Amino acid sequence: MKPYASLKSILAEFYPLHRTLASDDHDKTLEIIGAYMPASSNYQIETYAPLTPAWTWQVPERYVVHEAYLETEDGERVVDFKNNPLHIVSYSLPVDKTLSFEELQPHLYFNEKRPHAIPWVFKYYERDWGFCLPKNQFDKLSRNKKYRAVIKSEFITDPKQGFKIATALIHPEGGANPDAGEIIVQAHTCHPMQANDDGAGVVSAIELAQRLAKNPLPTGSMSVRFWFGAETIGTIVYLSQNENLIPNLRGGIFLEMTGNQNKIAWHHTRQHTHLLDRVTKHVLQNVTHDERDFAAAPANDERVINGPGVNVPCISINRWHYDEYHTTDDNLDIIHEEMLVGAAQTAEDIIRIYATNYTPKRTFRGPVFLSGNGLWVDWRENWALNRAIEKIMMRFEGEHTVFDIAEQVGLDYWIVREYVEKFRAKGFVVPLPIPFEGDAE
Ligand SMILES: [Zn+2]
Structure with a gap:
């Protein structure tokens, strides 16, 4: 992995290129992105032959x-x-x-x-x-x-000079957990010589990947798939040619326009009140932000991921609106490092909860003998958790995720998760993964 001075400096490298759907400069862009992705992320560039049918579309020519x-x-x-x-x-x-x-x-x-x-x-x-x-x-x-x-x-239309898409995969501590599946993070790369739309989302995604590689999600969590390519048609080509990946996808985050000086905007999933929406709401509760419906302008690849026949819950994080949009005024002058990093932080906070969450299912009968199993919480050390023990234990019927339990008892997610993990270590609960809720075929 190449070291970098700032996210803006990476953006400056590929921003001026003639990036379009399939083009030499788009290929160059994917190479530049790859140089900054974590070495452990298995960054790969795939090529698709022009004119290959892709659902109701086709792979574009170079x-x-x-x-x-x-x-x-x-x-x-x-x-x-x-x-x-x-x-x-x-x-x-x-x-x-x-x-x-x-x-x-x-x-x-x-x-x-x-x-x-x-x-x-x-x-x-x-x-x-x-x-x-x-x-x-x-x-x-x-x-x-x-x-x-x-x-x-x-x-x-030469198949060897085809349409390119890049992906990377960051696994949790101890490697992939196939039961947990994946969350996908997407940013598009096809807007020639424009910085905020669309290079900014790309560099925020690089920052996110670096953080998840440096400080991996705990054992058993979802893996995080990163995706870079042309808007809309890129996702259609990728999913239509890799349909087997769809049932692994438990959620998605679309990142774009993250560099301008504006508050974060969150676009809901198509399901609107999905667990992913509730986690996002929780993460943004103390952050000034705009909240919008699914696929409100500017709508992007979430219309594919969360669209007909796929329907994987996908939110969008951006800083729309800005006046320079789709003109030469969308250049490095309107990009702020702290905005790029801030968007990566928001996405990271959402992923750290969503990808580590699971539904604990009881294996025990009768109330657990807490002190005999090292599960009693001293009220002098954590009064609130001590008061919540019974309520938490009553919610191990396989109906509530750890995140839901934390919300219901009014405690921090990480405190509750750490406590539930102790039950899991003893074999008193088994973790049921967040289910696939899209359309498998
Ligand atoms: Zn655009």
């Missing part, structure tokens, strides 16, 4: 831009892809045409609200071509001149 520019008929450059990858509509078709301003205008895009900025526009599936430029520049274009539009682009 997009290569050799050259792209717009110039006046007398050879004056208006915009050049070389200067900024946002100057062309992502996945633009090849073109080489001389047009009047009227003919050109439907292919030009700008942002009225941010007249100095270049907007990001993508047409992955409509297949058209276009150029993006600041509104101020658009206004100054001569209406009487002719223009030459040149985009030398290629769509490559």
